[in-house]
Amino acid sequence: MxxxxxxxxxxxxxxxxxxxxxxxxxxxxxxxxxxxxxxxxxxxxxxxxxxxxxxxxxxxxxxxxxKLGYVPQKLHIDETLPMTVSRFLKLPGGVSATDIARALAQAGVPDLATAQLSQLSGGQFQRALLARALIGKPxxxxxxxxxxxxxxxxxASFYQQIETVRKNTxxxxxxxxxxxxxxxxxxxxxxxxxxxxxxxxxxxxxxxxxxxxxxxxTGTGGALALYRHEHDHGHDHGPNPDHHHNDTNHDHPEAAE
Amino acid sequence: MLDVLLGDFMMRAALAGIGVSLAAAPLGCFVVWRRMAYFGDATAHAAILGVALSLAFSMSVFVGAMVVALLMALTVSFLSGRGYAMDTLLGVLAHSALAFGLVAVSFISGVRIDLMAYLFGDILAVSRGDLAVIWGGAVLVVMLIGWRWSALLTSTLNADLAHASGINPKREQLVLTLALAITVAVAIKVVGVLLIAALLIIPAAAARPLSRTPEGMAITAGIIGMLSTITGLRAAYVFDTPAGPSIVCVAALTFLATSVSKGLNPHS
Missing domain, CATH: 3.40.50.300 (P-loop containing nucleotide triphosphate hydrolases)
Structure with a gap:
């Protein structure tokens, strides 16, 4: 189904x-x-x-x-609207403090509960949005x-977080x-x-x-090449065979470049 | 005891102002958050047309103002997103409603109405009946907003987030619109059409630097509104100034004070 x-x-x-x-x-x-x-x-x-x-x-x-969890494309929080992260996660209601702590941990930002939304960095903000999407156990x-x-x-680290979330939930x-x-x-x-x-x-x-x-x-030729490079480990022992096998970011292909 | 209190016109004025402040505080916060400051203006200006119509048909001014304010708010909601920018639309509707209202008033023969009283309000002339209407309306608005609070807040943040949570943002917009129309209708007598928007927006704006949560901001706005009413009335009495504008002046000075305090300590 x-x-x-x-x-x-x-x-x-x-x-x-x-x-x-x-x-x-x-x-x-x-x-x-x-x-x-x-x-x-x-x-x-x-x-x-x-x-x-x-x-x-x-x-x-x-x-x-x-149950759906939705992370919108962009969310403009008006400066005039005071909102802590934990209050944001409580919208529209029916969640406990434990739920909030769990969702923030899953989103990789366990310490943000009392921060003001308008003062978060771009990455923290997206994770706050992710936490809100996760809070209803979608x-x-x-x-x-x-x-x-x-x-x-x-x-890259955001998408890694998504994979982790999928693995855990x-x-x-x-x-x-x-x-x-x-x-x-x-x-x-x-x-x-x-x-x-x-x-x-x-x-x-x-x-x-x-x-x-x-x-x-052809605009994405490089990107596609990278994509294959990262995943078809079997074939490309070409000009620089050791390159990606020694790459410290090997397990995190997104961060490799 | 109650009779002694209500017998004093200053006391009735204070109670009327406090009632309006109560309704205006949470509503004003939404007006500020949703950037619909001119929405309040437009609704209020339309109310003059309502006043004229109620006098022409000898209805209660409250009902007439309320109905026209509501129609205005619905028109704006309906027309928004149909090719005109919101501020253009509000500019057109607000000022034409005011103009039509003033023209309509001139057609009413035999009734002498004190237009100034509706433009600027006359809080000192509030009767016991007015007080009942104001408090009835204020309680209704506070209950309405309180009941829809979370849904309204979610829709204000982002319409799609609201949809994803099973909330219909259009319906919540309607709730706000209704609350705004009620508030305008009850506040006409107190501050008049021209200053209603001030009572909505200024206490909410003044509360912003002091607040960390939306609820905190609404409560702080309510307190600022009430204190402005009491202080403004007192100032009007001492300096023999018009009462409604004095209240707004006190609120404006409070806004100035909290803004400056925020400037000195930006992380508060």
Missing amino acids: SLVQVEGLSLKYGGRTVLSHVSLRVDPGEIVTIVGPNGSGKTSLLRAIIGAVQPSIGRVIKSDGV DLLLLDEATQGLDQRGS GCAVLMISHELHVVMSASDRVICLNGHVCCEGTPAVVASAPEYRALFG
């Missing part, structure tokens, strides 16, 4: 078709990544899944009692470009990202979206699909 199933979903904003006939499903425990160029409808798809927009055609089926975590505005090290993850090489390596499945589903499959399948190449072209 899939946690969430999207069937033939089409979305229109003021006459403009953003998504047409998109179908996908997310099963328990898997990490699915949606990649696609700007304006390809990635965010709209996620918003349709959480129920923020109604599909024009098609439907979103959630399995009974499935079955499915939805991340919309959760590392926007973080530097490479910051986003067993929740499924559906995420959107621009950082192809980072997220694709961490995904079980990749869906390439451009208004419709261009191609999908394991990261290796998608990376070599002609539809994917047509969208991302």
Whole structure:
């Protein structure tokens, strides 16, 4: 039984078709990544899944009692709104102090409970958002470009945290990202979206699909090379065979560059 | 005892001001957080039209002001996100509502109305009946906001986060709109149309530097509003100044004081 199933979903904003006939499903425990160029409808798809927009055609089926945790693309906290991290995690209510401590620990920021949201760094803020998404013990975590505005090290460690969360809680993850090489390596499945589903499959399948190449072209050649470099350990004892095997970051391919 | 208290016009004025401050505090915080300061203005200006209509049809001023304020707020909610920037929309609606209201007042023959009393309020003329309306409205607003507090706060942070938590942000916006219309309608008599927004925004803004949580800010705003009312009325009595504006002046000076204290200690 899939946690969430999207069937033939089409979305229109003021006459403009953003998504047409998109179908996908997310099963328990898997990490699915949606990649696609700007304006390809990635965010709209996620918003349709959480129920923020109604599909024009098609439907979103959630399995009974499935709990979603959502990390939005960007969240502007107005300076005029005083808010500690722990108060933020209590919204909209019904959580205990133990829940807060657990969620903050899972998000990798156990000491932030009393900090003001407006004074967090970009990375801390994203982790506070992650903690809030985790507090209801979700079955499915939805991340919309959760590392926007973080530097490479910051986003690498953020995605590592996501993998740790999945390992510890067993929740499924559906995420959107621009950082192809980072997220694709961490995904079980990749869906390439451009208004419709261009191609999908394991990261290796998608990376070599002609539809994917047509969208991302040569601009990501380096990223793809890196991605393969990190994961196809069997084949490339090329010009510098020792390089990545001695790499201290070997277990953290995202931080390697 | 109550009779002695309510027999004194200064005491009635103070109670009226405190009632309005109570409702305005939590509502004003949301107005500030959601950057809808001009929303309060627009609703208040529309209320003048309501006053004119209620006099024309000999209804209660409170009901007329409330209905028009509510219609105005709903219109703004409905039109927002349809091609005009919010501030443009509010500018158009607020000032045209005020103008239509003033024109409508001129059509009412035979009734002499003191327009100044509605523009600037006359807190010293508050009757026992007014007091009942003000406190009834204030309690209603505080209960409404208190009941929806968490949902409102979540929607204020981010509409999508609210959706993900099963909250409909449009409905919460409606709750705020309704509360705003009630507050404007009950506050007209006290501070008048032109200064209602001041009572909403200034205590909330003054409370910001002193607060660490949203709840703290709402309570602090309430306290600042009440103290401003009492101090302002006292000042109006001593210096023989208009009462409503004096209250707003005290609130403004409080804002200045807390802002400066924040400037001196930015991490507080």
